[in-house]
Amino acid sequence: MSSFGVTSTGWIKYADLKANGWGEIIGCINPQSWAAVGIGLSIGLSVVGAAWGILLTGASLVGASVKAPRIRSKNLISIIFCEAVAIYGVIMSIILISKYGSGGDDDVLECNSITTEMYFAGYGIFWSGVTVGLSNLACGVCVGATGSGCALAHAQQESMFVKMLIVEIFGSALGLFGVIVGIIMSTDAAFP
Amino acid sequence: MIPVLLAFTCSKTASFFGFAGVAAAMVFANIGAAYGTAKSGVGIASMGTLKPELVMKNIIPVVMAGVLGIYGLIVSVIITQNVSKSEYSAYDGYAHLTAGLCCGLSGLAAGLAIGIVGDAGVRAVGQNENLFVGLILILIFAEALGLYGLIVALILSQASESCEKA
Numbered sequence: 001m002s003s004f005g006v007t008s009t010g011w012i013k014y015a016d017l018k019a020n021g022w023g024e025i026i027g028c029i030n031p032q033s034w035a036a037v038g039i040g041l042s043i044g045l046s047v048v049g050a051a052w053g054i055l056l057t058g059a060s061l062v063g064a065s066v067k068a069p070r071i072r073s074k075n076l077i078s079i080i081f082c083e084a085v086a087i088y089g090v091i092m093s094i095i096l097i098s099k100y101g102s103g104g105d106d107d108v109l110e111c112n113s114i115t116t117e118m119y120f121a122g123y124g125i126f127w128s129g130v131t132v133g134l135s136n137l138a139c140g141v142c143v144g145a146t147g148s149g150c151a152l153a154h155a156q157q158e159s160m161f162v163k164m165l166i167v168e169i170f171g172s173a174l175g176l177f178g179v180i181v182g183i184i185m186s187t188d189a190a191f192p
Numbered sequence: 193m194i195p196v197l198l199a200f201t202c203s204k205t206a207s208f209f210g211f212a213g214v215a216a217a218m219v220f221a222n223i224g225a226a227y228g229t230a231k232s233g234v235g236i237a238s239m240g241t242l243k244p245e246l247v248m249k250n251i252i253p254v255v256m257a258g259v260l261g262i263y264g265l266i267v268s269v270i271i272t273q274n275v276s277k278s279e280y281s282a283y284d285g286y287a288h289l290t291a292g293l294c295c296g297l298s299g300l301a302a303g304l305a306i307g308i309v310g311d312a313g314v315r316a317v318g319q320n321e322n323l324f325v326g327l328i329l330i331l332i333f334a335e336a337l338g339l340y341g342l343i344v345a346l347i348l349s350q351a352s353e354s355c356e357k358a
Contacts, residue, residue, distance in 0.1 A: 027205040116204045120277045127211035131268075134219040142226035142233075149237030156241040163240060163247045167233040170258045174222045174229075177261050181218045181268040185211060188277070 028111040031122020032100070032191065038129030039096045042182070045133025046089020049140025049175075053082030056144030061151040068155035075154060075161070078147030081168055085140040085175045092132040092182050096125050101191030117192060124189030128182040135178020142171040202278075202355040206285035210275035213292025214268045217345065220296030221264025224303020224338070228257025231307030232314060239318035250317060252328065253310025256335050260299040260306070263342045267295040270349050281355035291348035298341020305334035 057078045065072045099121065150164035232253035240247040271288045313327035 026208055114204070116202075116207075117277055119204050120207045123205075123208045123211050127215040131215040131218050134215075135222045138219075138223045138226035142230040145230035146233035146237075149234040153237035153241050157244055159244045160237065160240045160247070163244070163251075164233070164237055166251060167229065167236060167254050170254050171226065171229045171233070173258060174225050174261045177265045178218055178222060181214065181265060181272070184269060184272050185214055 038126035042129035050086035053144025057147035139175035209285035221299030232310030302338035
């Protein structure tokens, strides 16, 4: 009975590592575990980005509303822009879960029997999740900081709201770029 | 024709590095673009309360920061087309990782520069409109840094070495 990275005769032979290069150290971790971590990161980091953005915008919004209550309803749009970042993460993680596949054999695979397709799938899903998660993290913080500035400017100058919304839309596009790249990366990556 | 001595077998795990390059290009470029957008955006918000008529002109730093994200998108898509399940050598993997890092980290650096210059610049333009041309010149130099990274990444992404299937 063998388990991750450990053959039936003991730990991975040093001679095998020397022959195949240090890339095999990465290769002996089950690709499906890489994929699982990627799925977790895609939703987790996206939600962190959305939350960070909401906290930045929300605090400024309620603070500015004390002296300028008219801004309260319109500037909720900034909060919605941040929420959309979390939605991108949910969509991406659902797509990646559909590629995750079912469990394998009862015997856990040995290094040498993992196929190139399985490696491709595992790494593709992992890096797709990392891309989407970190892009949405950056996007959420950006939209949050800009939304905070928007609320404070809108409280003082009525015409500033629409102009700052243009800046927020530029920020929102960054999360979309991440989702596009994530989808393209994971198109071919499916576990058999 | 590859001499027999130089031919090597395809590595099964090389796609780890290839996809890492795709991720690096997109993520770091996005972080730079996000910093540039947010920092300049806050400057525009601050300046716009006193001079709202100048805001549309001063959105240029935000647009230039957004372009860095597009550079990252371009390089990511190009590298993804080249990462394949079959006949993907370790050489290809390392080349694509480097291409992604080149574009991504250059975009990050350019985004930092555009953000800080844009923030200070739009506030200064709000007080003295003659400074606008100078601000644009500085932003163009900062944007060129991201462009250099894009060029090198595009050259690297074409690097390829064929391998024999094991």
